Amino acid sequence: MTNPQTEALRKQLHPNAMALAKKRINEFATSLLLQAKTLAYEEQDDVVLSNHIEEALDIIKREQKQKWVKELVSVLGGALFGAFVQGFITELSTGNTLLIVIYTILGFIGMLLVFLGLRL
Numbered sequence: 285m286t287n288p289q290t291e292a293l294r295k296q297l298h299p300n301a302m303a304l305a306k307k308r309i310n311e312f313a314t315s316l317l318l319q320a321k322t323l324a325y326e327e328q329d330d331v332v333l334s335n336h337i338e339e340a341l342d343i344i345k346r347e348q349k350q351k352w353v354k355e356l357v358s359v360l361g362g363a364l365f366g367a368f369v370q371g372f373i374t375e376l377s378t379g380n381t382l383l384i385v386i387y388t389i390l391g392f393i394g395m396l397l398v399f400l401g402l403r404l
Contacts (some may be wrong), residue, residue: 318341354404360399364390 297305317332319340324332368391375383 315344319343342344343381350404354401357397357404358401361394361399361401365398366394368394 314336317340320332322337323336323339327336329336368387371387372384372391375387
């Protein structure tokens with residue numbers, strides 16, 4: 285019985301896939317080294333140390349996580365604002381004051397989340 289991981293490692297890379305992988309690796313390495321050098325400069329160190337590399341990696345990961353949160357907040361805000369528009373118009377025509385107030389509150393919360401997502 286063969287190990288699936290061993291089988292996966294034996295797969296050949298297409299030349300285009302290999303070129304793209306090298307490009308992405310170089311982009312990531314450049315970002316990592318630039319961030320580490322910036323940290324070393326800010327700390328007035330003469331050389332980039334391993335702790336600068338680790339801290340740079342943490343910063344890059346944190347930025348990726350923050351991007352995900354930013355997108356989630358924006359999408360949620362857009363959904364709430366969309367519900368406000370549709371519900372507000374519908375309830376305005378029926379005259380239900382309570383639902384008009386609820387949809388208005390949803391609209392304000394939605395816009396707040398959209399602007400918060402843009403701000404992050």
